[in-house]
Amino acid sequence: MSDDASEIEASSAKQTVDPIKSFLSGGFGGISCVLVGHPFDLTKTRLQTAAPGTYSGAVDVVRKTIAQDGIRGMYRGITPPILGVTPIFAISFWGYDLGKRIVYSFTPNRTSQHLSIGELAMAGGFSAVPATLVAAPAERVKVLLQVQGQGGQSAYSGPIDVVRKLYAEGGLRSLFRGTGATLLRDGPGSAVYFATYELLKKALSAAPETLPNGEKAPAPPLSLPAVMLAGGSAGVAMWSLAIPPDTIKSRLQSAPHGTYTGFMDCARKLIAADGVTALWKGFGPAMARAFPANAATFVGVELSLKAMDKLW
Numbered sequence: 001m002s003d004d005a006s007e008i009e010a011s012s013a014k015q016t017v018d019p020i021k022s023f024l025s026g027g028f029g030g031i032s033c034v035l036v037g038h039p040f041d042l043t044k045t046r047l048q049t050a051a052p053g054t055y056s057g058a059v060d061v062v063r064k065t066i067a068q069d070g071i072r073g074m075y076r077g078i079t080p081p082i083l084g085v086t087p088i089f090a091i092s093f094w095g096y097d098l099g100k101r102i103v104y105s106f107t108p109n110r111t112s113q114h115l116s117i118g119e120l121a122m123a124g125g126f127s128a129v130p131a132t133l134v135a136a137p138a139e140r141v142k143v144l145l146q147v148q149g150q151g152g153q154s155a156y157s158g159p160i161d162v163v164r165k166l167y168a169e170g171g172l173r174s175l176f177r178g179t180g181a182t183l184l185r186d187g188p189g190s191a192v193y194f195a196t197y198e199l200l201k202k203a204l205s206a207a208p209e210t211l212p213n214g215e216k217a218p219a220p221p222l223s224l225p226a227v228m229l230a231g232g233s234a235g236v237a238m239w240s241l242a243i244p245p246d247t248i249k250s251r252l253q254s255a256p257h258g259t260y261t262g263f264m265d266c267a268r269k270l271i272a273a274d275g276v277t278a279l280w281k282g283f284g285p286a287m288a289r290a291f292p293a294n295a296a297t298f299v300g301v302e303l304s305l306k307a308m309d310k311l312w
């Protein structure tokens with residue numbers, strides 16, 4: 001067998017892909033995710049951060065936003081997510097692939113190349129580490145833009161203005177406020193996310209063939225509806241876990257300087273003021289977004305991988 005052929009066989013049996021392809025496919029997934037998911041995300045952030053009584057629910061946020069700002073209002077703050085989510089997803093999908101390679105390197109004497117769901121979850125959790133370095137400042141900027149324009153004056157004219165003002169106010173520390181909260185949300189969240197996708201992908205695929213070396217071949221490609229079902233469910237599974245740390249992250253990142261000393265302080269103050277259920281503010285819109293946005297993400301990922309596989 002040629003070196004190239006044995007490398008392809010080894011990497012497909014190992015469930016890893018070329019790092020450039022995993023990075024680019026994640027980027028395509030991110031763009032698809034933002035285009036479908038942004039209006040849901042804006043509704044969630046407004047519900048999470050508005051003073052009690054401002055909105056009666058998600059539909060009220062949409063009604064008031066459109067009445068005040070038109071349809072464009074639902075896409076307020078989309079520039080940072082497009083610019084931020086694309087690299088975040090690129091790094092996240094690349095990090096997931098890197099996480100799988102790390103698992104292999106720590107288990108050199110394994111009897112099967114196939115990664116268990118626990119190992120895939122570990123690789124998913126690992127992906128949040130590099131992704132958070134980009135996600136935390138991008139989310140800080142996005143949250144500040146999303147919460148303005150709810151009646152009062154706008155403090156920022158755009159993402160660059162936010163970055164400039166945050167840097168002037170507190171340097172990199174201010175720009176990176178909420179990094180720990182982002183990791184607490186995305187570490188466990190990404191573990192569940194990738195594990196759910198792989199689990200459903202396997203359940204929805206036809207039985208794999210056996211390779212000449214006795215290993216199972218990777219499952220044949222999924223149909224688009226199956227990719228959408230597995231991707232959408234991965235999003236729902238992730239957000240079922242991620243809403244409480246996300247609520248705290250949004251509060252931390254949107255509050256004036258000095259309001260909270262950290263994650264636990266913010267959680268304690270939020271629960272004391274609004275009760276424990278306040279941790280699940282924005283649950284409805286997050287869940288409403290989770291399925292379509294992540295169905296779109298994995299369609300973007302799988303289609304771009306397929307296109308790249310044809311190119312090189």
Ligand SMILES: CC(=O)O[C@H](CC(=O)[O-])C[N+](C)(C)C
Nearest residue numbers: 089092186190193235290294
């Ligand atoms: C917070 C976030 O970006 O979650 C992604 C899914 C979504 O609904 O946006 C998943 N991942 C963290 C793996 C990029």
